[in-house]
Every structure is written in structure tokens, then in C-alpha cells.
Amino acid sequence: MITATNATKRFEDITAVDHICAEVQNASVYGLIGSNGAGKSTLLKLIAGYLAPTGGAVAVCGEALRPCQTSARIGCLIEHPAVNPALTGFENVMVRALAQGLPDPKTSVAEVMEAVGLREAGRDRAKGYSLGMKQRLGLALALIGHPDVLLLDEPFNGLDPEGVRLVRRLLENLATQRECAVLVSSHVLDQLERLVDRYGILR
Secondary structure, eight states: OEEEEEEEEEETTEEEEEEEEEEEOTTEEEEEEOOTTSSHHHHHHHHHTSSOOSEEEEEETTEEOOTTOOOTTEEEEOSSOOOOTTSBHHHHHHHHHHHTTOSSHHHHHHHHHHHTTOTTGGGSBGGGOOHHHHHHHHHHHHHTTOOSEEEEESTTTTOOHHHHHHHHHHHHHHHHHSOOEEEEEOSOHHHHHHHOSEEEEOO
16 A cells, blocks of 8 residues: 655755655554654655655555655644644534545544544634644544545654543554554554554664
């Protein structure tokens, strides 16, 4: 589902990602670990199409992506959730659903808000959300449209223990029941150990 072949990204004299080769299969959870500054977020942005690689290539679902090309089959939560604080949680996800042209956007939004535990809080404006609630809302934005590939950067950030368990079970179900390919970077190694099938280590 995801193939990176010698993926490289340089910023002037800094090489952030250096000839990375990786493969993520469907129905699996791939854990990406490494210290701060190792290039995890940059690699996720290359796969998502947010950055153009300096060298190498990335393919998603068998399609080789052109520089800065993204795919409708990818759902992303990379770094900070793209949340509009002036809108309610439900409205934030509805904007994404409408942009994707989903046939029944209201039902789709309700499903993902339920899945991330924000069914009641979805009526509140996002500016009042805690860090953990914003993280859940970012996950809901990534899940809308039933992507085949999910790219998650520190998805457990700011979550309480109940939220961590909810997200872990959700990702397990996406991989096993929907055969989604999940690539997740995290420093919460005890949660990754319970979740992932394979690891990639960047240094």
C-alpha cells in the first residue's frame, strides 16, 4: 500500500530524510520510531504529498506520486491537527466531508465522531477543546472518507488513558477489519508494542 524507494529530502545543507526504503502492507500497522529530529514527520509528509522529495520515489496503492501530489486514498494526522477553532467539531469534519464529495456527508461525519469519542462534544466550538480533544478531532478528519492508507504522527499526544485505549482499539480495527494500512510514528513505545506488526527505525 505504501512504498518508499530511496526517499530523500534535503533542506539546503540539511538532509532530513536520507535514502529511506520502506514498505507498508494493507491490513497492518507499521510503527515508525526514532529520536526528535530523526526525520519521521518529514518522511510522513513525503508520503502524504505535502513535500516534494529531493530524490527517490513514493508510491501509494500502486500509484507513483508526482512531486507534491497527494491521494484521496490517504488520511493524515501530521503534527498539529488542521482545526478551525471558530467551527464546532462536527462542522470541522463536515467541511472535509463536503470537500471530498461524500454522498451522505452527515452520516459519515457522525460515524467518525462516534468512533473517536466526540459524539457529544462535536456540538461545541473547537476553540474550547482540550489538547486531547483536538487530537481526537484531527483523527476524525483523517478518517473521513474511509481512506485505505492512514498516516499518523504522534496520535497519542495529549490523550488521557481512556483516549489512548480508544485510539489503539480503533487503529487495530481499521487494520484487521477494514484492511487499512496504518503508518504511525510515536514516542509512546508501550502503546506501539501492543499495536504494530513491524517497526521502522530512523536515526
